[in-house]
Structure formats: structure tokens, C-alpha cells
Amino acid sequence: MxxxxxxxxxxDYCNIINLTSLKNLLHLASGLCLLP
Structure with a gap:
């Protein structure tokens, strides 16, 4: 038990870590897309 x-x-902890790292990756990617 x-x-x-x-x-x-x-x-659950691993899922949270994966979600946050995924969010960070998306944030990084969007930041790169904003660059001229």
C-alpha cells in the first residue's frame, strides 16, 4: 500500500516536471520565433 x-x-512528480519543462521549451521556442 x-x-x-x-x-x-x-x-505525478515526474509528470509535473515534464509539463514544466515542456512549457519552458514552448516559451523558449516562442521567444526564438519573436527574434527577427
Whole structure:
């Protein structure tokens, strides 16, 4: 039970990290597109 909840917590954490890095990548890409 504890191990399972730990696993889900870890995967949620990884999902958050992936989402934020994806957002950063999009932000970076949009910034590059704004450059002349």
C-alpha cells in the first residue's frame, strides 16, 4: 500500500516536471520565433 502510493506520487512528480519543462521549451521556442 505504501509502496503503491509512493509510486503514484513519484509518477505525478515526474509528470509535473515534464509539463514544466515542456512549457519552458514552448516559451523558449516562442521567444526564438519573436527574434527577427
Amino acid at each position: 505504501n509502496f503503491l502510493s509512493l509510486k503514484t506520487l513519484l509518477s
